[in-house]
Amino acid sequence: MDERRNKPPLLARRKLLTAGALAGLGAWLIKPNDRGANHTPYYEQLSAKLNQLALATPRLIIDKQLLNHNIDRLTHHVGSRFNYRIVAKSLPSTALLAHVMARANSHRLMVFHQPFLNEVARELPHADVLMGKPMPVQAAKNFYRIHHASTSTFNPSLQLQWLIDSPERLAAYAALADELHQPMRINIELDIGLHRGGVSHLDTLNALIERINAHPLLRLSGLMGYEPHIVKLPGSVHHWQQQAHQHYRAAMQRIAHYCNSETMETMTFNCGGSPTYQLYNQGHWAFNELAAGSCLVKPTDFDLPTLSDHRAACFIATPVLKKLHETRIPGINLGKLQALWDPNKAQSFFTYGGYWKAHPESPRGLSYNALYGRSTNQDLLNGSNSVQLNVDDWIFLRPTQSEFVFLQFGDLVVIDAEQESHFWPILSAHASAA
Incomplete structure (x- = not known):
């Protein structure tokens, strides 16, 4: 048999090479960019306030x-x-x-x-x-x-x-x-x-x-x-x-x-x-x-056109308990592959508590890891190497709603840039024994 019959014509090979190159280019174009950043001055000030108050547990903050x-x-x-x-x-x-x-x-x-x-x-x-x-x-x-x-x-x-x-x-x-x-x-x-x-x-x-x-x-x-x-x-x-x-x-x-x-x-x-x-x-x-x-x-569920002139005034603040310079997935250690594809999976931060109805807000670029899963005890957040968080630093999240989430943190921490901060007790969700 003539071996030349088993080889694709030159034009066909060029098409295959072009298609492969385009596929590689398409994959590169959809490859996630580094979204990480450090706290803005606003969140640095919130962190300083919380440290001044000697707080070290997850708290609900109102500005x-x-x-x-x-x-x-x-x-x-x-x-x-x-x-x-x-x-x-x-x-x-x-x-x-x-x-x-x-x-x-x-x-x-x-x-x-x-x-x-x-x-x-x-x-x-x-x-x-x-x-x-x-x-x-x-x-x-x-x-x-x-x-x-x-x-x-x-x-x-x-x-x-x-x-x-x-x-x-x-x-x-x-x-x-x-x-x-x-x-x-x-x-x-x-x-x-x-x-x-x-x-x-x-x-x-x-x-x-x-x-x-x-x-x-x-x-x-x-x-x-x-x-x-x-x-x-x-x-x-x-x-x-x-x-x-x-x-x-x-x-x-x-x-x-x-x-x-x-x-x-x-x-x-x-x-x-x-x-x-x-x-x-x-x-x-x-x-x-x-x-x-x-x-x-204004929790995130209320980020609506009809409320464009309102501003987010409530946040969950929680300390970083552990920091890893990689992501380790138990049983199927795909953390390195995740980080290779997505630079925002490079680091792991474990928070004090978690699994709240909330989205990470600051530092920018933090996200949950679907493969690792969620935890109410120590939640995992991934971030890129651009995120310079250390153990005991604060992470801030925005609640999706207030009516249930506010009741999970004890007294509300009311931060006032011009005056001293206050602790406002929450309503009791349980009936009185009277």
Whole structure:
């Protein structure tokens, strides 16, 4: 057989060589660049503050100046067009809530957890509270039991609105009011298009209003319609906003059949949330108050176009426990190959604690290692050789949310560049034994 027949023609060989070269070039082009850097001056100053405070465990940090900036932005947008209700689950500390209440000039809170409600009633007795979700009737009973045993001046008959979402829940609360001889203000949750529960039919709303008005201990206090997720729905945000408002306005028109205009002016018609509150800067809207909380500390889930003028004000700070000048993967030691391909896998830093709902923020270029996995005890972060961290230095992360993450670190560390730092206790997530 002629061996020349088994050899590809010259043109074919050139094509193969060209394709191989292009593939190699493509691989080189997608090869990760060194993203590493050292702390910026801002994070160096935060590190110095933490060291001055003699801290050495993971802590949740709030920058008070940035917090104040965000409060001021919110009050600028809300202006006098709406009342502002502070969402307590996003700012779970009575000291933090008290600071926001004072600077925003609002005594209105939205509370989502019965133990938080008892603590708010005890520590912030001047607050006007709207529950942010329907509570099991036993939780309401527990609140009254604990509150009546306290010395707080908080008057739930005048300062607390329970949220009701169905005729069955209303019946349970009416029975509790009769059992305790306790007047109750009732706010009705609406489904205004997001289908997270609440009243979706006007006939049901009519029946609830009539039952409330017929009961001697119950008083209708308003409506609550939640719509912040419209910014994540497909299509036009304006379309979903208008649709939600139509639902809300129709419900208010039903209330107007039962209440005179003077009474309606005293009611709470709540809407909004951190992602959407700025959508109401203009126009005429049926509701009279907006709720928001997370935008004041701005975790990463709130890096949204609607909050572009807010700044990140909360961080997790955790010390470096161990530093390795390589990455070792147990069982399948691919660390060297990872680092060869990605210079950002060159070093390993083990942190004090971890696996939080958070993303590495500083030094720049740190990342988790999917092959190594995560740990709540000692989390592994990789970085390039450009990252000059040492053992006992601080790593900073940004939480994805505040409502759960804030509760994991004990007292909040409030850093103020102009004044001394403070420790603000968090709300207790557990019911009192009283």
